[in-house]
Amino acid sequence: MIKGRTSSLAKRLKKIAEFVFVDAPHELSFIYQTTLAKGAICESSPMLSSPPPPLENCKNKFAWLVAPNSDGSTDVNWKVAEGPFDPLQYQQQTEGYDTSLSHLKNVFSQQGSFDGILGFSQGAAMAALISAQQEQLKGEMDFKFVIICSGFSLNVKEMERGIIKCPSLHIFGNEHGKDRQIANQASKELTSLYDDGCSVIIEHDCGHIIPTRSPYIDEIKGFLGRFL
Secondary structure (H helix, E strand, O other): OOHHHHHHHHHHHOOOOOOOOOOOOEEEEOOEOOOOOOOOOOOOOOEEOOOOOOOOEEEEEEEOOOOOOOOOOOOOOOOOOOOOOOOOOHHHHHHHHHHHHHOOOOOOOHHHHHHHHEEEHHHHHHHHHHHHHOOOOOOOOOOOOOEEOOOOOOOOHHHOOEEEEEOOEEEEEOOOOOOOOOOOHHHHHHHHEEEEEEEEEEOOOOOOOOOOOOOHHHHHHHHHHHHO
């Protein structure tokens, strides 16, 4: 997913940055939401099963963080969701950090060194967790900056270490930015945890993406230029 989301950005930055794409370690089960048949009303049996998408057309999805009730197992077949999807479910996905951190330590060991970390959406929440522990991770994961795109903060102990001093670039949709996944206020709350003196904020009106048109790309290049 992150490779697709950042392909345009990588192309625009190819003269100054090389991207290494990393899949998260938690594989997700195939879950789909059934729908009511048109005009059907039945409180005791609210859902009439619609067929799931063909598996051959579906790609495996991975996550950095999972819900506390996740058993870690995956299923090769579709499962029906237990209830309607909660648009704020990402706030409840707080488990699996230690596994993801160990996974990234291996990436740094085998493929490093890296100047910075970029995360998008849930990956941005993971990047924020890592940047909050930059000092503690020295020697295992050395990096100079973090880029957080459509990010949000999680209420976990790793984010309770005071103001984050890691140089940071925050890219997210403004109040009218049409990001239907991560609310503007959630991204702002995460930004407030960083030192104002070493953070840069780019708000845009492009939805749940990383914008690459001017003036946004120029601001991104300006931030990266500090570390060349």
